[in-house]
Amino acid sequence: QQDREGFFAGDARRHEKMYAQAQATIAICELYGRTKDSWLRPHAQLAIDFAEYAQSIQGGWRYDPKEGADTSVTGWYVMALKSGQAAGLDVDPRVLYAVEEYLDSVESFEGAAYSYQKGGSPRPAMTAEGLLCRQYIGWPRNHPPLRRGIDALLIDSPFDLSDQDVYYWYYATQVLHHYGGEPWQKWNTVMRDGLPSIQIKQGREQGSWAPQSDRWGQTSGRLYTTCLALYCLEVYYRHMPLYKAMGQ
Numbered sequence: 001q002q003d004r005e006g007f008f009a010g011d012a013r014r015h016e017k018m019y020a021q022a023q024a025t026i027a028i029c030e031l032y033g034r035t036k037d038s039w040l041r042p043h044a045q046l047a048i049d050f051a052e053y054a055q056s057i058q059g060g061w062r063y064d065p066k067e068g069a070d071t072s073v074t075g076w077y078v079m080a081l082k083s084g085q086a087a088g089l090d091v092d093p094r095v096l097y098a099v100e101e102y103l104d105s106v107e108s109f110e111g112a113a114y115s116y117q118k119g120g121s122p123r124p125a126m127t128a129e130g131l132l133c134r135q136y137i138g139w140p141r142n143h144p145p146l147r148r149g150i151d152a153l154l155i156d157s158p159f160d161l162s163d164q165d166v167y168y169w170y171y172a173t174q175v176l177h178h179y180g181g182e183p184w185q186k187w188n189t190v191m192r193d194g195l196p197s198i199q200i201k202q203g204r205e206q207g208s209w210a211p212q213s214d215r216w217g218q219t220s221g222r223l224y225t226t227c228l229a230l231y232c233l234e235v236y237y238r239h240m241p242l243y244k245a246m247g248q
Helices: 014-035 041-054 071-086 093-106 124-137 144-156 166-179 181-197 222-233
Strands: none
Touching: 014 041, 014 071, 041 071, 071 093, 071 124, 093 124, 124 144, 124 166, 144 166, 144 181, 166 181, 166 222, 181 222
């Protein structure tokens, strides 16, 4: 489905296209990184080239290439670019420097919290996503705003099955996994048992996670809730903790 510019998601609806493109880029970069299949490399590199081209002047990404920015879409592109780097593809470091400028524009409390767009109020999901981006771009583990942000997430937005939001859980699980230590243990002890407890155990949807009670599930569907739930449970296998890798 990839076109000459590297775009995969031509058939998606407007507000979904850039999300789908970033996620497809992550998939193809991870596949190339794991297999080193020479046939995949040019397609993965072209997807990275598109991501760099599509970045807006604000330093982030939104629903159309080069137009606007929000933290939600931007986080997926940071993950895509870092997947490309991990696979040995060419990623322009200036693109990630520009992301830092965007994150500066949506931060609160000196970077401990993040909003969806500039001028908005901080939200738990955007804070988790923003902090994860900061980790990947280079914040050290002992950076005070990172610790304050993680503490706030655990106090104000702990893993809670009565308030299901797999989007938030996806990013919070990653940021806490990378941070490690007691904060990760607090989150993981609840998450690793809680998520399997609500998996459908019988019937046609056996093995899935129901979308009806999830914050975005009714508009995004069962595949969405199931995939993000699995990504949380796979975090141990898919991502080496960043600070362990960097010796921090």
